[in-house]
Amino acid sequence: MSGALNESSFWILTALAGGRRHGYAIMQQIATSSGGAFTPKVTTLYAALERLTRSGAIIVDGEEIVEGRARRYFKLSDQGAQALSAEVKSMENRLKAARKVTSPMVASGVPSPGAVIA
Numbered sequence: 001m002s003g004a005l006n007e008s009s010f011w012i013l014t015a016l017a018g019g020r021r022h023g024y025a026i027m028q029q030i031a032t033s034s035g036g037a038f039t040p041k042v043t044t045l046y047a048a049l050e051r052l053t054r055s056g057a058i059i060v061d062g063e064e065i066v067e068g069r070a071r072r073y074f075k076l077s078d079q080g081a082q083a084l085s086a087e088v089k090s091m092e093n094r095l096k097a098a099r100k101v102t103s104p105m106v107a108s109g110v111p112s113p114g115a116v117i118a
Contacts, residue, residue, distance in 0.1 A: 004087065004090065005083060005084070005087045007038060008040050008044055008045070008048040009048060009051075009052060009057070010084070010087055011030040011033065011034060011038050011040070012026060012030070012040075012045070012048055012049065012052060012058070013052070013057060013058070013076060013080050013081075013083065013084040013087075014029075014030075014033055014084065015029035015030050015033065016058060016074060016075060016076040016080070017076055017081070017084060019075070020061050020073050020074070020075040021073065021074060021075075022071045022072060022073050022074070023042075023045060023046060023049065023071075023072065023074075024071075026045065026049075026074070027039070027040065027042075027045055049074060052074075052080065053074070055079075056077055056079045056080070057076075057077060057079055057080035057083055058074045058075065058076055058077055058080050059074065059075050059076075059077050060072060060073070060074060061073045061074060061075040
């Protein structure tokens with residue numbers, strides 16, 4: 001993997017950082033981790049899982065049949081862990097830069113650019 005992660009990839013890798021999971025459990029973990037701010041559609045999730053598997057960021061780690069349905073498990077690969085770590089570091093750097101620029105405005109009570117003033 002190279003470059004920045006899109007939102008789906010970021011949240012999937014984040015969910016798998018906690019351990020091996022199947023698709024529905026990944027969706028549940030994403031909803032919990034993001035505070036409900038990001039909930040991928042089922043088709044988006046499975047397309048992203050396929051893409052992340054092909055890229056080597058995640059690994060299929062077994063299948064089982066539960067109530068007549070196939071359940072495929074995924075886990076984070078070393079490559080995926082490195083990509084997630086790099087993305088988190090990049091996000092932290094962007095946040096740090098943004099805080100540096102906006103903290104004087106916040107401290108002085110000046111509304112941020114684009115703020116709606118009633």
